[in-house]
Amino acid sequence: MKAVFLTGHGGNDIVSIGERPRPVRKPGEVLVRMQAATLNRVDLYMRDSGAGITHTLPQIMGVDGAGIVEEVGDDEIQLRPGQQVVLHPCIACGRCEFCLRGDDILCANAKLLGEHRDGTFAEYVSLPARNVLPRPKYLDAVEAAALGVCHLTAWRMLFTQARVQAGETVLIFGIGGGVSMAALQLAKMAGARVIVTSRERATLDIAATLKADHCIHSGSEDIARTVQEITGGRGVDIVIENVGAAVWSTAMKSLVRGGRLVTCGATTGSQPGADLQRLFIRQLKVFGSTLGNLSEHRALLEACERNGLRPRIDRRYTLDQAHDALTWLEAQKQVGKLALNIA
């Protein structure tokens, strides 16, 4: 089968587009004929180094994906061949204390598609049946795949960690990124007021079309001061951020007393000043978050269908154009998701 796979670590030179053996379905697994996947920042991390993530080369890239069930076991009760599905990227052990409490994304033995094992940039993927979810009919394959990492991550940040309520104010840094854009859509869906920031005015214009209430141009405006003006000196209830050190101090200063900050990334550095005095005097709450669990994925798909939410797709490529897609992702020019049409 055709696939996009890593043969080493470095630039696009070690990303091969060619033949890999078609996976053989194991007992309890479902074989999915892939239709679409989208790119995520972690694809670049795996390409460039993959340090700290146990994996074996060659390895097929891609974390999220959607397709059609090709083959199921005789004992499969929910899925049938021909069904349109979306993949849950975290393959958990199902037995550890975290899995048993229903939070498979905390599983110490978890294997993520495209990180610890072959991923979704391929014509076929075989994976445990519990990781294969029926796909909402109103979405095409690309849109369904696009929800599987960025929207899932934003869902857990907003609803599980920060417990966002209608009428609260949410500040989202770096709105061009996939998780940030997803958080904007989901926070608006929850009835929150949303303030976004970006260095790019064109990106802020797009955020405005997605109903961002206030757009702050970080190149020309002081974010903390502008946030205080917008909120009448109160501050925001929730900060959603994955920028890291460059915005941490601003994020802390933007929170109302008792406010919540949720982080899922540190692209500009992971060791900012902790500002402990502000943290305890103002009783701020800081949450770390990564991806989301199976029940959050199901809840996300249901909520998106109820509200007709569609992820923003920036560009669509074919498998053969995977190098171009990775290059565009690396340039950080996209607003929304970059997608691969597989079939």
Ligand SMILES: [Zn+2]
């Ligand atoms: Zn587990």
